[in-house]
Amino acid sequence: MIRLFTRYRILLPVVSLALLLGATFYMQPRAMSYFGLNLLFNLAVPIALATLAQMMIIMVNDIDLSLGAFVSLVACVTATWLNDAPLVGLLILLVLVLAYAAMGAVIHMLDLPAIVVTLGMSFVWGGIALFLLPSPGGVSPDWLRALMTIKPPFVPMAVAAAVLIAALTHLLIMRSGIGTVLRGVGGNARSVGRAGWPVVRLKALAYGLAGLFGVLAGMALVGLTTSADANIALRYTLLSVAGVILGGGEFTGGKISPVGAVIGALTLALAASFLSFLRLSPDWQVGAQGAILILVLTARLLFTRRDAQA
Amino acid sequence: MKLLQKPWIWSWVAAVAAFGLTIALTQGRGASELGYAALSFGAFAAIVGLGQMLVITLGPGNIDLSIPASMTLAATLALKAMGAEPGSAWLGLLVALGVGLGTGLANFALIWALRLPPIIATLAASLVYQSIAIWSNRGLRIKPPEALADFATGRMAGVPNVAIVAVVLAALVWLVLERTIWGRWLLACGQNLRAARLAGVPVEAVRAATYVAVAVFASLAGYLLASFSGGAALNMGSEYLLMSIAVVVIGGTSIAGGMSNVPGVWGASLFMFLVVSMLNSYGAGAGVRMVLTGVIIIGIVIAASTRRARQ
Numbered sequence: 001m002i003r004l005f006t007r008y009r010i011l012l013p014v015v016s017l018a019l020l021l022g023a024t025f026y027m028q029p030r031a032m033s034y035f036g037l038n039l040l041f042n043l044a045v046p047i048a049l050a051t052l053a054q055m056m057i058i059m060v061n062d063i064d065l066s067l068g069a070f071v072s073l074v075a076c077v078t079a080t081w082l083n084d085a086p087l088v089g090l091l092i093l094l095v096l097v098l099a100y101a102a103m104g105a106v107i108h109m110l111d112l113p114a115i116v117v118t119l120g121m122s123f124v125w126g127g128i129a130l131f132l133l134p135s136p137g138g139v140s141p142d143w144l145r146a147l148m149t150i151k152p153p154f155v156p157m158a159v160a161a162a163v164l165i166a167a168l169t170h171l172l173i174m175r176s177g178i179g180t181v182l183r184g185v186g187g188n189a190r191s192v193g194r195a196g197w198p199v200v201r202l203k204a205l206a207y208g209l210a211g212l213f214g215v216l217a218g219m220a221l222v223g224l225t226t227s228a229d230a231n232i233a234l235r236y237t238l239l240s241v242a243g244v245i246l247g248g249g250e251f252t253g254g255k256i257s258p259v260g261a262v263i264g265a266l267t268l269a270l271a272a273s274f275l276s277f278l279r280l281s282p283d284w285q286v287g288a289q290g291a292i293l294i295l296v297l298t299a300r301l302l303f304t305r306r307d308a309q310a
Numbered sequence: 311m312k313l314l315q316k317p318w319i320w321s322w323v324a325a326v327a328a329f330g331l332t333i334a335l336t337q338g339r340g341a342s343e344l345g346y347a348a349l350s351f352g353a354f355a356a357i358v359g360l361g362q363m364l365v366i367t368l369g370p371g372n373i374d375l376s377i378p379a380s381m382t383l384a385a386t387l388a389l390k391a392m393g394a395e396p397g398s399a400w401l402g403l404l405v406a407l408g409v410g411l412g413t414g415l416a417n418f419a420l421i422w423a424l425r426l427p428p429i430i431a432t433l434a435a436s437l438v439y440q441s442i443a444i445w446s447n448r449g450l451r452i453k454p455p456e457a458l459a460d461f462a463t464g465r466m467a468g469v470p471n472v473a474i475v476a477v478v479l480a481a482l483v484w485l486v487l488e489r490t491i492w493g494r495w496l497l498a499c500g501q502n503l504r505a506a507r508l509a510g511v512p513v514e515a516v517r518a519a520t521y522v523a524v525a526v527f528a529s530l531a532g533y534l535l536a537s538f539s540g541g542a543a544l545n546m547g548s549e550y551l552l553m554s555i556a557v558v559v560i561g562g563t564s565i566a567g568g569m570s571n572v573p574g575v576w577g578a579s580l581f582m583f584l585v586v587s588m589l590n591s592y593g594a595g596a597g598v599r600m601v602l603t604g605v606i607i608i609g610i611v612i613a614a615s616t617r618r619a620r621q
Contacts, residue, residue, distance in 0.1 A: 063429070065552075113565040115373075116611050119555055123604030131597030238375070238433050245430050251371060287441025293434040298424050 038156035044269035049217035051243035056210035062114030066122035068237035074218025079138025079228035104207025136229030148223030169258035186254025317562030318574030328584035353476035355579035359557035361527030369567030376436035378547030381532030385542035410529030414522030462537035500568030
């Protein structure tokens with residue numbers, strides 16, 4: 001049993017999510033329906049996309065402290081420009097993705113600490129967002145709203161989207177050649193470089209992918225909330241890091257799992273819903289979320305330690 | 311020039327430049343007021359920055375994300391314990407420092423016993439601290455005792471009292487780092503943990519002490535900030551998370567660990583306040599102010615790194 005867990009790292013995130021889901025259904029059997037599931041995982045799609053963005057950065061051994069501000073900025077662009085002048089809006093979003101790629105290249109070329117550069121960029125993104133949308137407002141484009149509230153048969157939109165996103169990223173990062181090289185940059189950038197790969201371009205690609213997923217997260221968020229403000233997603237920075245780690249990722253060595261990251265994000269989203277079913281005093285909801293985080297990570301530790309002993 | 315090679319000089323140059331540019335606009339009027347405000351507000355950033363600096367010195371991956379939560383919790387519990395009673399300032403200080411000791415030990419317990427990465431451990435723990443603060447605060451706004459409020463907003467010989475506290479603390483940290491075996495151990499751990507352990511440094515004790523120190527510093531900052539601003543608020547610490555990391559890095563402390571820089575933290579704390587007031591006085595809006603702050607942070611980091619590369 002334990003050997004099973006150590007061999008398949010993905011099992012632990014799956015089991016944690018299943019346990020939490022089981023507990024939620026036990027507390028509130030009515031959640032066990034199409035509509036209930038949709039409510040439970042409603043906000044999970046943007047969190048999952050943001051977690052994947054963070055995962056791209058953690059994959060190359062860096063960490064992104066600007067992600068929350070970036071997603072907020074994208075949300076502001078989506079709710080203003082993308083709605084009023086779709087072409088200009090798309091252009092802005094494209095520039096933002098390229099800016100992320102450039103950030104990755106600069107960090108690598110000048111050998112800067114990513115944690116500090118992204119910290120500085122979080123001010124830049126936040127400032128631009130505040131400039132675009134000084135007070136909460138804006139309108140979600142209709143097509144985006146329709147896309148996020150679509151009702152597919154059998155499975156709710158949030159679950160279907162999560163599965164689709166996880167499958168696509170899994171193919172890209174775990175199965176494709178370029179994904180393997182990207183993970184190799186996290187494992188040992190120097191040997192990837194010696195093998196003839198342009199590490200600068202790879203790092204830019206990883207950051208560009210992060211920017212792309214960040215853009216998708218911001219758009220998904222606006223599709224759900226229908227309006228935006230400059231601080232709408234600031235908590236995504238820490239949430240996304242937690243999601244990657246919950247999903248079995250590690251801070252170094254390119255050890256990440258896209259499927260795990262999506263499951264980690266779903267777990268975080270579900271934890272919030274679960275706690276509200278628990279009729280816990282609102283005072284303790286945040287704290288209980290922290291406790292769940294600690295619990296899951298402790299469980300993981302039990303298995304990894306056995307692994308080390310074996 | 312020897313002076314120009316000191317890693318802390320750049321944050322001071324930047325602070326002086328920001329001060330000069332602001333004063334140039336007003337043709338010298340309000341210089342002392344600006345300096346006074348910079349010292350007062352810089353003091354809080356310097357106190358949390360000193361703590362964060364010690365943790366970052368421990369080496370890659372070491373960071374404390376629970377600083378805002380510790381500040382809020384310490385301030386809330388201290389104000390509650392004092393209950394605005396006169397003469398209870400010392401009791402409040404004890405409570406605040408006790409909270410710091412508790413959160414620091416809890417953080418380290420998670421890192422050490424559960425082998426969690428410090429980023430995740432302190433993040434998860436901060437959620438719990440936040441909850442305790444919300445639960446014990448319940449929206450009450452208790453005023454600090456009058457004598458304490460007077461102290462926190464007062465001045466001695468023209469210098470704000472909080473700045474004096476922060477300077478004394480900085481001197482203390484410098485002394486510990488440069489002149490005691492404990493400080494040498496800390497730097498050794500940051501340079502190479504494995505080598506330090508093999509050399510007989512009590513690595514875990516050093517790490518424990520460091521995580522306790524950062525929490526105690528954060529608690530003290532929270533206690534002073536609450537006394538300074540007339541009460542604790544649940545979001546009072548939020549801006550100090552990024553601030554604490556920014557002042558450490560701008561101050562010239564190596565993010566890779568093993569090299570700390572006390573004077574730089576003070577210079578960077580003054581700079582972070584002065585740059586905002588400079589942009590303010592030039593009429594920049596909130597958005598432009600943030601963008602420029604970010605650009606300046608990145609600029610300083612790039613300047614510092616290219617200088618390092620040339621040496």
